[in-house]
Amino acid sequence: MDWATLLRLPTTLLLVLAAVLALATLVQLVAVRQRLQGGRRLAASWRALLCLTCLALTLLLAGAGYALRGYRLLGEEAPVVEIDARILSPQRWDVTLNWPDGSTRQVQLAGDQWRIEAVVLKWKLPALLAGVPPLYRIDRLSGRYDDAAQEMNAPRTVIDFSENGRFDLLDLKKQYPRWLPEVDTVYGSGAFLPLVDQGHYTVSLMRTGALVARPDEATERRIGQPLGG
Template identity: 80%
Template sequence: MEWNTLLRMPMTVLLVLAAVFALITLVQLVVLRRHLHNRHHLAASWRALLCVAFFALTLLLAGTGAALRGYRLLGEEAPVVDIDARILSPQRWALTLSWPDGSTRQVQLSGDAWRVEAVVLKWKLPALLAGVPPLYRLDRLSGRYDDAAQEAEAPRTVISFGEAGTFDLLTLSKQYPQWLPEVDTVYGSGAFLPLVDQGHYSVSLMRTGALVARPDEATERRIGQPLGG
């Protein structure tokens, strides 16, 4: 993973800061032990307070970093994922997902189209005026049938990109809004496109929180062809 990609992930920055404060805490503990050994009680009390403060900052930064796992900073338009499709059988597809950091994932999907959704965390006015950029993470991918009746009855595929059992800033803001008063949670609009064999699609997220899906030129031509063409 490249450094510019890592720096777009607030989790990385916060965990690095947590490691720095953990190191500072260890240094303060060494100095505290020396003061205790020399029976400098006043200086030891001061160092003990510093240890507690730095350790609390370490825990806060590490916890916030863990809660932001999977989130990235949102610029004017951020590439989210590329999708390559291959047909297995009618309304059954194999998809290859490729992320900007170079990681990939193979999934299978049912339907006539794919739909992707992202979670966007925006900030309320004070943080917004301070220039704090929104955060986003890819939330789920699902299949979509053209026929509404089939959509209600046919097998559906929903693939989550969250990790089970991990806590998340979105969950925290819902359960404990008083802890995160500056977070204004919105859901980016879902984007979907028809599936075609050998199709290639690019998904981006606008700063407004809107998802944009684009087929490449060859895929766009295949989408425009009539069935059986």
């Protein structure tokens, strides 16, 4: 990854700015000490005020950067995950998720379909005009039954992708909405498709914030076949 791409990432940019302001805070702290030692109390007071301002901005940017962990930049259509399914028994599936960074995760789902959900963050007009893209974070994967009555009574499986106890931008927006005035809205988006044996699916997220799920050609043919065909 080149520097131009790296610096477009919100987390990296915010943490770099926080580091710069932290250095400025230290410089101002040294200046305050020098002026106090020289008996220049008024000048030291102004430097102390500037030091506190830099410190407050450092904490704000570092906190925002930390909260953005797990979110990714969203282009015109960003690849989210590839899903492979293998049947274990009727309405019981072994599912492998392959992420764009090369990592994988294997889970088991119950039902006739899989459903994936994401949390999407969109910015207000000034940020959009500046070209700042929306952000997203995968929230959960679950099994889904064709029959609504069975959905209410049959065993359900839900895989949570959030990290317990981790500070998150969504929590920050809920608790302190005035801290993030440029955030327009935070909402959920989901997509689901039928599960078939040896099925392969791709999931992407459009710039509008909509999740899109697509089967490959072989999987699409299996989905169209009657049961037992």
